[in-house]
Amino acid sequence: xxxxxxxxxxxxxxxxxxxxxxxxxxxxxxxxxxxxxxxxxxxxxxxxxxxxxxxxxxxxxxxxxxxxxxxxxxxxxxxxxxxxxxxxxxxxxxxxxxxxxxxxxxxxxxxxxxxxxxxxxxxxxxxxxxxxxxxxxxxxxxxxxxxxxxxxxxxxxxxxxxxxxxxxxxxxxxxxxxxxxxxxxxxxxxxxxxxxxxxxxxxxxxxxxxxxxxxxxxxxxxxxxxxxxxxxxxxxxxxxxxxxxxxxxxxxxxxxxxxxxxxxxxxxxxxxxxxxxxxxxxxxxxxxxxxxxxxxxxxxxxxxxxxxxxxxxxxxxxxxxxxxxxxxxxxxxxxxxxxxxxxxxxxxxxxxxxxxxxxxxxxxxxxxxxxxxxxxxxxxx
Numbered sequence: 504x505x506x507x508x509x510x511x512x513x514x515x516x517x518x519x520x521x522x523x524x525x526x527x528x529x530x531x532x533x534x535x536x537x538x539x540x541x542x543x544x545x546x547x548x549x550x551x552x553x554x555x556x557x558x559x560x561x562x563x564x565x566x567x568x569x570x571x572x573x574x575x576x577x578x579x580x581x582x583x584x585x586x587x588x589x590x591x592x593x594x595x596x597x598x599x600x601x602x603x604x605x606x607x608x609x610x611x612x613x614x615x616x617x618x619x620x621x622x623x624x625x626x627x628x629x630x631x632x633x634x635x636x637x638x639x640x641x642x643x644x645x646x647x648x649x650x651x652x653x654x655x656x657x658x659x660x661x662x663x664x665x666x667x668x669x670x671x672x673x674x675x676x677x678x679x680x681x682x683x684x685x686x687x688x689x690x691x692x693x694x695x696x697x698x699x700x701x702x703x704x705x706x707x708x709x710x711x712x713x714x715x716x717x718x719x720x721x722x723x724x725x726x727x728x729x730x731x732x733x734x735x736x737x738x739x740x741x742x743x744x745x746x747x748x749x750x751x752x753x754x755x756x757x758x759x760x761x762x763x764x765x766x767x768x769x770x771x772x773x774x775x776x777x778x779x780x781x782x783x784x785x786x787x788x789x790x791x792x793x794x795x796x797x798x799x800x801x802x803x804x805x806x807x808x809x810x811x812x813x814x815x816x817x818x819x820x821x822x823x824x825x826x827x828x829x830x831x832x833x834x835x836x837x838x839x840x841x842x843x844x845x846x847x848x849x850x851x852x853x854x855x856x857x858x859x860x861x862x863x864x865x866x867x868x869x870x871x872x873x874x875x876x877x878x879x880x881x882x883x884x
Contacts, residue, residue, distance in 0.1 A: 505778050506536045507785070509561035513541040514714055515737050516617070517563065517768070520804030524789045527798055531788075535781045537561070545658075545712070553577045556773040560782045563768045564613055566604035567848060570840040573607040578771040580610035584783045592792065596809040598767075599832040605769045607840060613769025614790035615807035616799070620835040621668065621713075621731035621763035622828040623751040624738070626720055629727040637728065637749075641756040644730050648703035652727040656716050657701075657709035657859070659852025664764040664838075665731060666855045669693035671762035671836045678839050681880060684851075684872045691865040694858060700730075701859040709860055721746040730754060733766045736805050736824040743803075750824045752831050765835035767807060843882030847875050 509525070511517045518541050525537035540559075552568050556577040564572065572578040582590050590611060594602050598618035605613040625637050629652070638644040647653050655665065670677050673696075675689040684690065705725070708716065713732035720726045721744035731753060738748040753761040770789060772782040788794055795808035800817050811817055812825040812832075838844070851872050858868045 504534060504536055505781050506538070507560040507776070507778050507782055508558070509537060509539045509563070510555055510559045511539055511541055511563040512546075512768075513543050514735070515743075515803040516735055516805050517541065519802045520616075520799045521563065521789075523798050523802035524794060525785070527794075528785050528788050532781075532784070535778075535785070537785055552771070557775050560773050560776040560778055561785065562771045562773060563616070564771050566601075566613070566765070566767065566769055567838055567840050567844055569605050569607045569612050569769075570842050571845060572771060573610070573612050574842045576774055578612055579774050579779065579783075580612055581614060581772065581783070581786065582611040584772075584779075585787055589787060589791075593790065593808075596792065598807055598809050598812055598829070599835050600765055600837040601767050601807050601832075604765060604767070604837055604840070613771040614786055615767060616770045616790050616795070617768040617805050618807045618812070618832055619733045619735075619766040619768075619805060620828075620832050621664065621753070621766075622734040622831045623731065623753055624717070624720065624729045624734070624748045625751065626724075626727050626746060627749050628746065629724055633727070635727070637751060638730070638754050641754050641761075644728075644754050645700065645703070647728055648700055651703075651705075653700075654704055654708045654711070654716055654719070654726040654729055655700075656711055656713045656729075656732045657704070657856065658712050659856045660848065661712060661732070661852075662697075662709075662856045662859060663848065663852035664733075664766075666693060666697060667764045667836055667838065668731060668761055669697050671764075672756045672759070676836055678876075682873070682877070684869070684876050687866065687869060690869045690872075694855075694865045694868060697855075698859050698862065706860070709856060717748065718744075720748060731761070731763060734805070734824070734828055736821045737803050739821045739824040740803075741820075747822070749822055750828050752828060760830065760834065762834045762836055763831060765832070765837050767805075769807075841880070843879040846882055847879035850875050 521539045601615040795806040796811045
């Protein structure tokens with residue numbers, strides 16, 4: 504018996520589909536056993552995959568770690584191990600830029616088994632009770648926020664992703680030069696617009712990640728609408744929580760739907776594993792179209808394969824979560840994945856969050872972000 508260990512993150516969406524696919528994989532391959540461990544969402548975003556690769560054969564990773572993983576050789580280039588037909592299927596059936604988010608130096612370093620981006624969600628029962636509708640425009644959103652019914656995820660990493668969203672939605676993507684994160688004009692407008700909304704939400708939300716926002720939405724009647732947080736289809740499934748959430752595309756800003764920052768996770772294989780052929784075989788199984796549309800999705804997973812997003816049965820189970828939010832995934836902005844980028848991501852969110860909560864000079868905020876960016880570009884392996 505060959506025993507492999509995997510590490511994922513601590514949520515139904517992160518853990519259950521891995522356990523379910525591993526169980527079925529062992530039933531089909533009795534000589535291989537795979538056990539999964541979990542870590543917190545914050546550790547998932549922060550923990551170095553270099554360290555994890557020495558302890559685990561399989562890792563569910565956040566795509567901004569791709570460049571780091573490739574440069575340190577902590578993970579294997581899966582495109583060197585899987586058939587060209589399989590890789591082509593993954594590429595053709597990408598959800599937005601999910602496939603590309605794991606490509607570095609022209610090689611695929613993780614399979615896009617999970618796709619996500621910030622999307623909108625609503626408690627339709629609460630809105631109906633107050634004779635209100637799901638916002639369609641940014642002005643609708645502000646009007647609803649003034650009634651105290653709106654929340655967004657306000658921890659540092661999430662407000663940083665939302666800052667990128669505001670920049671993209673105002674017509675300029677961040678990180679287009681190596682001198683500054685964003686132009687002063689767009690950056691200033693993005694910060695001011697974001698703060699206008701931030702001042703209308705409960706300060707408690709600045710300590711909530713997306714899961715905590717959703718848990719508050721389904722377990723209390725405080726929040727009727729979240730305009731942007733990384734989507735979790737679990738909350739749109741009957742029986743998962745006391746109340747049901749319905750998910751939607753983002754509101755329009757300047758007559759165009761807003762453009763959020765791509766998330767999702769990939770399945771990587773450690774280069775330190777003593778069971779590489781078996782780990783590759785399991786990854787291939789888990790990322791395949793048939794498994795993504797059945798075992799993976801049915802056990803709380805949020806597939807990374809496009810055919811699962813278009814599957815009528817899965818959409819029926821999730822009140823059209825996938826159909827409704829796919830346009831947002833297809834527009835989503837792909838963050839940088841260079842070696843030092845995680846240093847920027849780990850520190851820049853604090854700067855944006857402090858501004859949203861306390862105000863300040865936008866030029867100073869942008870200068871701080873630029874200094875962190877330049878430092879991150881100069882971090883060498």
